[in-house]
Amino acid sequence: MALLEIKNLQLEFGSGPGAARAVDGLSLRLEAGKTLCLVGESGSGKSVTALSIAKLVACPPARYVGGEILLEGRDVLKMSARELRAIRGGVVSYVFQEPGASLNPVFRIGAQIKESLKLHRPDAATDAEVIRLLKLVGIPAPESRLRNYPHEMSGGMQQRVMIAMALASQPKLLVADEPTTALDVTIQAQIIELLGDLRRQLGMAVLLITHNLGIVGDLADDVAVMYAGQIVEHGPAREVLNRPLHPYTQALIQSVPELSTEVQRLTAIPGTVPLPGAFPSGCRFHPRCPKAQPACATQAPELLAAEVGRNVRCPYSKSEIRNPKSEFAS
Numbered sequence: 001m002a003l004l005e006i007k008n009l010q011l012e013f014g015s016g017p018g019a020a021r022a023v024d025g026l027s028l029r030l031e032a033g034k035t036l037c038l039v040g041e042s043g044s045g046k047s048v049t050a051l052s053i054a055k056l057v058a059c060p061p062a063r064y065v066g067g068e069i070l071l072e073g074r075d076v077l078k079m080s081a082r083e084l085r086a087i088r089g090g091v092v093s094y095v096f097q098e099p100g101a102s103l104n105p106v107f108r109i110g111a112q113i114k115e116s117l118k119l120h121r122p123d124a125a126t127d128a129e130v131i132r133l134l135k136l137v138g139i140p141a142p143e144s145r146l147r148n149y150p151h152e153m154s155g156g157m158q159q160r161v162m163i164a165m166a167l168a169s170q171p172k173l174l175v176a177d178e179p180t181t182a183l184d185v186t187i188q189a190q191i192i193e194l195l196g197d198l199r200r201q202l203g204m205a206v207l208l209i210t211h212n213l214g215i216v217g218d219l220a221d222d223v224a225v226m227y228a229g230q231i232v233e234h235g236p237a238r239e240v241l242n243r244p245l246h247p248y249t250q251a252l253i254q255s256v257p258e259l260s261t262e263v264q265r266l267t268a269i270p271g272t273v274p275l276p277g278a279f280p281s282g283c284r285f286h287p288r289c290p291k292a293q294p295a296c297a298t299q300a301p302e303l304l305a306a307e308v309g310r311n312v313r314c315p316y317s318k319s320e321i322r323n324p325k326s327e328f329a330s
């Protein structure tokens, strides 16, 4: 049994004729201890998908109109409020983009980590455990650091504290939604390295959401590429980065000038990202696709197996582009 299996998820905002389907038939699978990266342009539905894993999207305005989110085999969408409280933190923990906004400015960081421990592991709510967690996330001199207020720490250190808080509950799945976007480039690399180390040490699964394809290869086992509420390509990270099959993945890779450098919003593909409720007919990428065929405007492609372990939502996909920027390219 997979740790996480999302089957045909359908999520709408609003109701009636004005309803906008932000996630449309999304399926994903993540095994225990593995790392999956979810990539795609702004507005493709990455965050609402990630938040759905612990049913954290406010309903209303959202409405789950179909599908299942199986966490350890149990459907999150059918859980009671009490069961949801137990899995939030207990099975799945989150790290978000802005550590400064998530930490409470008036409490010392040690006290905030202890609060997280009290909630999930009351017996372990001790200074010793706080120090162990701060050490685990690479904070130097944790014995004195635990008395710091958030503003006394750099953005990178604040993000390490957020990761320590997320780890306090010993989750099986850590969801990191653009955890490095707000940080300097060198600090980003350190946080990604930390996530990789923690995954190895703790054996937890990681779902990493990112705009930065440069970090996908460093961390991911698998990658899923999202466009307009759907997965358009899914497969082993090394394969997808080396030989992207879907024209959108190819365009994403081409649009990143230098992998592993500046964080870019992925906006270099000509045309605009369609909004939920106004997705184009046929293939949702057709107005922007350099390889579009006449039928693409009317025929909606399905996500199909293109090769062993690789799924692609484009009947015309070809592996003609070798990604010259991939560190795996030979």
Ligand SMILES: Nc1ncnc2c1ncn2[C@@H]1O[C@H](COP(=O)(O)OP(=O)(O)OP(=O)(O)O)[C@@H](O)[C@H]1O
Residues within 6 Å of the ligand: 013, 022, 040, 041, 042, 043, 044, 045, 046, 047, 048, 049, 061, 275, 276
């Ligand atoms: N509360 C809401 N009400 C209405 N629409 C929403 C709400 N939250 C998200 N959406 C819409 O759902 C779509 C997907 O949003 P989401 O935040 O998941 O995108 P994303 O892929 O995470 O983008 P980004 O890279 O900018 O974070 C967007 O078009 C967004 O406007």
Ligand code: SF4
Residues within 6 Å of the ligand: 246, 247, 248, 283, 284, 285, 286, 287, 289, 290, 291, 292, 293, 296, 301, 313, 314, 315, 316, 317
């Ligand atoms: S189905 Fe057509 S428009 Fe869509 S990605 Fe493939 S070639 Fe491009």
Ligand SMILES: [Mg+2]
Residues within 6 Å of the ligand: 046, 047, 048, 177
């Ligand atoms: Mg987002």
